[in-house]
Amino acid sequence: MQTALKIDPATGLLAGVRQVISPHFDARPAGVLPELIVVHGISLPPGEFGGPWIDRLFTGGLPPEVHPYFREIARVRVSAHALIRRDGSLVQYVAFGLRAWHAGQSHYRGRPACNDFSIGIELEGTDNIPYTSPQYEQLAVLVEALLATYPSLSSDHVVGHSDIAPGRKTDPGPSFDWERWRSILRSHGWGERRKR
Numbered sequence: 001m002q003t004a005l006k007i008d009p010a011t012g013l014l015a016g017v018r019q020v021i022s023p024h025f026d027a028r029p030a031g032v033l034p035e036l037i038v039v040h041g042i043s044l045p046p047g048e049f050g051g052p053w054i055d056r057l058f059t060g061g062l063p064p065e066v067h068p069y070f071r072e073i074a075r076v077r078v079s080a081h082a083l084i085r086r087d088g089s090l091v092q093y094v095a096f097g098l099r100a101w102h103a104g105q106s107h108y109r110g111r112p113a114c115n116d117f118s119i120g121i122e123l124e125g126t127d128n129i130p131y132t133s134p135q136y137e138q139l140a141v142l143v144e145a146l147l148a149t150y151p152s153l154s155s156d157h158v159v160g161h162s163d164i165a166p167g168r169k170t171d172p173g174p175s176f177d178w179e180r181w182r183s184i185l186r187s188h189g190w191g192e193r194r195k196r
């Protein structure tokens, strides 16, 4: 079981978590609060785990010569608020109060531009390789910390990238077991009882 996480509400940063601050962010529109959590899957190169490349992509330093796929995406300016690696370890790239660039063209219940009002969390993985137990646990612990820090969020509004960009994005993929994750969240005391 992962230990509880604390977010400083003034800075939007996780305490005791590795920070690799991305230049790929800006302010949320005035008056807009985070209301949605978007779960993603990412691996670089695709299907390989453990390299430094996700950090490099999100900080604008992916070397195009290392892999043919990197050549395609090296200039793409993207980020997420946080990444959960295969061993459950966390990296934060963007403060939660700010707008990370993770969702792209997207809609949630008719509302466009999900980056404006969402928090993006990447899981290191693919659509077809099962995510790890430490990742499920850490995602539950992180979402709990977010729910505790941002009352505008709700455990009812947690979706996959594929849910808000259907036909364009498939992550986190069928390999992410939503029922397994929700049962961990419930076992930690979130869910129906504390629904907001």
Ligand SMILES: [Zn+2]
Pocket (backbone or CB within 6 Å): 039, 040, 041, 102, 161, 169, 171
């Ligand atoms: Zn995604």
